[in-house]
Amino acid sequence: MRFALTPEQESSRRTLRELLARACTPAQVRAAFSGSERGKSALWDQLAEFGLLGLLADPELGGSGLGPIELAALLEECGRAAVPDPVLETSAVTVPLLSAWQSDPRIAAWLERLTTGRGLVLSALDATPYVNGAHLADALLVQVGDEAHLALRSEVELLPQESVDGARRLFRVSFSPREDSRVARGPAVSRAFAEAFDRGALAAAAELLGLGVRMIEMAIEHAKTRRQFGQPIGTFQAVKHHLVDAHIGIAFARPLVYRAAHSLAHADPERRWHVSAAKAAASEAAWRAARKALQVHGAIGYSFEHDLHLWMKRVWALAAEWGDAAWHRTRVANAILGESV
Amino acid sequence: MDLRFSEAEEAFREEARAWLAANVPDAPLPSGDTREGFAEHLKWERKLHDAGWAAVAWPKRYGGRDATLMQWLVFEEEYWRAGAPNRVTQNGVFLLAPSLFAFGTEEQKDRLLPDIAAARTLWAQGWSEPGAGSDLAALQSRAERVPGGFRLYGQKTWCTRGAFCDAIFGPFRTDPAAAPHKGITYFLVPLKAEGGSVRGTGRLDGDEGFADVFLDGVFVPDRDVLGPVNEGWKVAMGTTSSERGLSLRSPGRFMASAARLIDLYRRYHASADPTLRDRVVRAFIDAEAYRWFTFEVATQMAEGKALGPEASASKIFWSEMDLALHETALALLGPQAELESGASDAADGGSWMKGYQFALAGPIYAGTNEIQRNVVAERVLGLPRK
Numbered sequence: 001m002r003f004a005l006t007p008e009q010e011s012s013r014r015t016l017r018e019l020l021a022r023a024c025t026p027a028q029v030r031a032a033f034s035g036s037e038r039g040k041s042a043l044w045d046q047l048a049e050f051g052l053l054g055l056l057a058d059p060e061l062g063g064s065g066l067g068p069i070e071l072a073a074l075l076e077e078c079g080r081a082a083v084p085d086p087v088l089e090t091s092a093v094t095v096p097l098l099s100a101w102q103s104d105p106r107i108a109a110w111l112e113r114l115t116t117g118r119g120l121v122l123s124a125l126d127a128t129p130y131v132n133g134a135h136l137a138d139a140l141l142v143q144v145g146d147e148a149h150l151a152l153r154s155e156v157e158l159l160p161q162e163s164v165d166g167a168r169r170l171f172r173v174s175f176s177p178r179e180d181s182r183v184a185r186g187p188a189v190s191r192a193f194a195e196a197f198d199r200g201a202l203a204a205a206a207e208l209l210g211l212g213v214r215m216i217e218m219a220i221e222h223a224k225t226r227r228q229f230g231q232p233i234g235t236f237q238a239v240k241h242h243l244v245d246a247h248i249g250i251a252f253a254r255p256l257v258y259r260a261a262h263s264l265a266h267a268d269p270e271r272r273w274h275v276s277a278a279k280a281a282a283s284e285a286a287w288r289a290a291r292k293a294l295q296v297h298g299a300i301g302y303s304f305e306h307d308l309h310l311w312m313k314r315v316w317a318l319a320a321e322w323g324d325a326a327w328h329r330t331r332v333a334n335a336i337l338g339e340s341v
Numbered sequence: 342m343d344l345r346f347s348e349a350e351e352a353f354r355e356e357a358r359a360w361l362a363a364n365v366p367d368a369p370l371p372s373g374d375t376r377e378g379f380a381e382h383l384k385w386e387r388k389l390h391d392a393g394w395a396a397v398a399w400p401k402r403y404g405g406r407d408a409t410l411m412q413w414l415v416f417e418e419e420y421w422r423a424g425a426p427n428r429v430t431q432n433g434v435f436l437l438a439p440s441l442f443a444f445g446t447e448e449q450k451d452r453l454l455p456d457i458a459a460a461r462t463l464w465a466q467g468w469s470e471p472g473a474g475s476d477l478a479a480l481q482s483r484a485e486r487v488p489g490g491f492r493l494y495g496q497k498t499w500c501t502r503g504a505f506c507d508a509i510f511g512p513f514r515t516d517p518a519a520a521p522h523k524g525i526t527y528f529l530v531p532l533k534a535e536g537g538s539v540r541g542t543g544r545l546d547g548d549e550g551f552a553d554v555f556l557d558g559v560f561v562p563d564r565d566v567l568g569p570v571n572e573g574w575k576v577a578m579g580t581t582s583s584e585r586g587l588s589l590r591s592p593g594r595f596m597a598s599a600a601r602l603i604d605l606y607r608r609y610h611a612s613a614d615p616t617l618r619d620r621v622v623r624a625f626i627d628a629e630a631y632r633w634f635t636f637e638v639a640t641q642m643a644e645g646k647a648l649g650p651e652a653s654a655s656k657i658f659w660s661e662m663d664l665a666l667h668e669t670a671l672a673l674l675g676p677q678a679e680l681e682s683g684a685s686d687a688a689d690g691g692s693w694m695k696g697y698q699f700a701l702a703g704p705i706y707a708g709t710n711e712i713q714r715n716v717v718a719e720r721v722l723g724l725p726r727k
Contacts, residue, residue: 001350001411002343003636004644009342069342220722235725237711240718247722248654255633256626262344277626326619333622337603339610 003255005073013073019050020081026307032084033166033310040136044085045117052078052087054115056096061108062115063095068199068264072206072257079210079318082311084167086122086133090114092203093196094123097141100192101148101183110139110150127197128321130170134158141183142175146190149181165313198275201322202264205257205275205282208318212250212282212289215311219243219293222300239296246292249285256281273335276328283319283328290315344636346415353412354419360392361423369690373429374550379505382429386460396434396458403450404458410587410639418593422600429502433457433464435588437510440527440580444568453529467497467509467530467554468577474499475712477512477577478521482556484513484528490562491515493530496555501706503552504541508532512573519571527573529565530556546698581708582652587639589707590659592632598663598696599628602670605689609673617673624666631659650720653713660703660710667697 005013023043032041047053055071057063064070071092078087098111098121113119123141124131134140140156142149158171220243223234233239260278263271290312294301301308319325346354370385371378389395390404398413399405408416428434438457441450456462473480482495493513500509509530516524532539536558541549568576606613606621634655642648670693671678682691704710718724 001346001636001640002643003633003640005342216722220724223724231727232725234718235727237715240722240724241711241714243722243724244654244657244714244717247717248658251651251654252627252630252634252658255637256630258342259344259629259633262342266345277629281626281630329619329622329626332626333618336625337606337610337618337621339607 003258005069005258009070009073012070013077016050016052016074016077017080019046020077020083024081024083026082026310029082029084029167029310030307033313035166040120041085043083047083047085047087048115048117053090053117054095055091057099057111057115058102061099061102062112063099068202068261069258071199071203072261075203075206076210076213076257079207079212079314080214082167082211082214082314086120086136088200088203088207089122089132090120092199093125094121094141096199097123097148097192097196100188104183106150107183113138123196124173124175125193125197125200127193128200129172130161131158131173132168132170134171134173135160135169140173140175142173142177143189143193144175144177146187147177147185148183148189148192149175149177150183151175151181155181163317165310165317167310167314168317197322198272199264201279201328202257202260202275204318204322205253205260205279208282208286208315209250209254209257211311211315211318212246212253212286215286215289215293215308215315216243216246216250218308218311219246219296219301222297226298226300233296242292242296246285246289249281249288253278253281253285270335273332276323276331276335279323280325280328280332283325286315287319346411350409350412350415353408354415357394357416357419358423360394361419361425364388364392365423365425369424369692370426372548372695373427374502374544374546374548376505376549379429379502382426383460383463385426386428386430390459395430395460396438399438399454399458403454410642411636414587414591414593414635414639416593417591418596421591421593421597424597429505430457430460430463431589432466432501432506432510433462436466436580437464437529439588440510440567440576443579444527444576448564449567462508463502463506465500465503465506465509465532465552465554467500467503467511469499470496471498475709478525478574480512480514480525482511482513483517484515484526484561486515487560490560491526491528491566492536492558492560493528493556494558496553498551498553500552500554501550503532503554504539504549506532506552509554510567512577515573516571522574524571525573525577526570527567527576528561529567530559530561534559536560545701546695582648582650587635587648587652587655589656590663590703592628592635592659595628595631595659595662595666598666599625601689602666602673605670605673605693609675609688612675613673617669620665620669620672624662624669627658627662627665631655631662634658650716653708653716654721656707657704657710657713657717660700663700663703664697667693667700671697 023046051064054063055066059065098107101107110121114121119138121139122131122137126143137153140151157174161170163170226233256278260274263274370381373379373382396405397408397416470480484491484493512525513528515526538555540553542551544550677688680687
């Protein structure tokens with residue numbers, strides 16, 4: 001038993017953190033939120049070059065051949081920086097889905113374009129009603145029950161759905177499946193999409209940890225510098241205890257996330273409820289961190305000019321997507337309680 | 342990252358499981374916080390020691406098995422899973438001994454540790470005083486230099502199982518002129534000595550689990566000073582980190598409680614409110630979270646990192662989790678929740694209400710959770726003290 005990242009994983013995580021500190025500043029997050037950026041971001045190519053998009057793909061197809069543990073560690077960093085691009089949707093969801101059918105040359109070609117940042121493919125799962133960033137996609141992998149279809153952007157209809165998080169451009173996707181758009185069919189397809197959903201949930205949980213950590217850091221910084229009654233507000237126990245509660249939530253959700261990542265990496269038969277425990281805990285911990293960070297910031301945090309709300313709104317979105325806490329706890333309950341009704 | 346147990350860890354688990362299956366008493370022992378129960382528990386403690394399970398992580402020569410920290414966690418999982426008795430030697434094995442390992446002389450370790458493991462000397466914690474609880478540095482009990490040692494004066498209070506023990510360990514003021522955290526020395530104090538008296542007192546659950554210890558000139562020889570004179574605060578802080586960290590309440594205990602809660606849910610869910618299902622799952626997920634958090638900490642410790650103020654976060658988490666878990670059980674029981682062990686309708690021998698009362702102490706002992714939150718805020722998050 002060794003429950004820690006390897007030095008290589010730590011180093012790759014550090015490198016990404018440094019990259020994001022330069023290439024994904026709060027000003028860029030804000031720009032994405034306000035919709036002043038159109039089209040593919042400058043960050044996207046750097047993330048592709050870093051190997052983040054193709055993390056789970058075969059090296060022959062531009063991927064890194066790594067697994068869910070690296071995915072969790074790197075997406076935690078993306079959460080920390082509130083990366084606005086659809087990283088989760090590609091690296092955790094679409095890339096492994098396409099990889100399942102990479103023996104099909106059309107799919108292999110899309111996969112390579114995706115991992116190298118030259119083309120964007122996103123997935124529309126039955127279990128996720130909206131596709132984030134679909135307007136930028138060149139193609140969409142669409143689940144239709146037990147069938148997978150590949151459609152060009154021009155072949156689908158996108159109905160925009162505005163999100164509280166302006167950086168998330170959501171669309172409801174309508175598509176009429178055709179014989180020649182079908183990539184695969186059968187129980188294996190349903191399984192592949194179910195696994196993709198679990199990877200999405202794990203990735204969202206990891207991002208939520210990072211979002212929570214960053215909000216707590218912002219609040220600590222504020223509590224050290226903001227003075228009231230002649231002293232930094234961070235000296236007050238009421239303020240301290242808010243931040244400790246936020247910290248404890250994240251600190252105890254994190255091991256569940258990495259344990260779930262490990263279970264996915266080793267195809268543990270219990271992996272689905274491990275993912276659910278992780279997503280439930282991370283969703284609630286990040287949500288609580290958002291509440292506590294806002295309370296510690298006071299009215300400054302409530303202003304649009306302050307960056308806190310950019311992180312907070314991402315939390316609201318990701319806590320609810322890929323199964324919210326209650327949905328995932330029900331899945332844990334179904335796995336462990338075994339009650340006879 | 343490899344979350345599978347090694348072959349050695351698995352073998353250790355199998356050995357522990359087999360021994361426990363053959364030896365754990367079928368019926369639960371009476372509470373170890375009563376006189377009769379304590380005596381029953383001592384028999385169990387000695388059996389545990391004779392088989393080498395009393396202090397598995399200690400070196401063999403002191404009565405342990407040279408087990409790794411990870412193996413100890415595995416042993417604890419098996420211990421609580423088997424429904425084995427609470428450890429009445431807890432304070433000696435898990436609080437005094439870590440301080441002895443960190444600050445004791447070779448002579449002290451050789452002399453004291455084997456008797457702790459064998460439950461031949463029974464130790465209570467002598468920390469709190471009537472005027473010094475959370476604010477331990479306000480302690481007034483004092484020790485005066487005399488030839489060959491010290492004479493101790495003062496009162497220690499809320500000493501768990503103190504009325505059944507032979508000795509206490511704790512801080513006493515040796516330099517009244519020094520600042521509150523200075524001038525404190527850590528002593529190992531015999532209770533059945535001239536000038537000492539002990540009065541057992543009842544806890545809210547009715548057991549005589551508390552004691553007041555009165556010291557009026559009890560002699561403690563130099564060899565029973567732990568760590569340097571006037572540097573007892575450092576020793577005490579070393580103890581608190583074991584107390585709040587891994588050793589006081591290992592995850593195995595809560596894993597077992599969560600499993601018992603699930604079992605209770607299966608029996609009671611038909612009559613229980615449907616919202617309780619979610620609370621049962623929360624308790625289970627929290628126990629899992631504490632388990633994996635602890636494996637993370639144990640990995641760091643195995644790789645040489647000291648257990649620091651993060652231990653306080655751990656104590657906050659498990660004590661509040663334990664309370665929520667027991668409150669969920671009581672809610673499942675509904676009108677049976679209040680029934681005590683003697684009642685014929687009591688579920689699981691009334692152990693849930695008993696357990697709840699015990700869990701209520703969690704956010705208070707070993708430093709209240711308010712103090713722990715201050716420690717985490719200042720020493721982990723870096724918030725200003727003043």
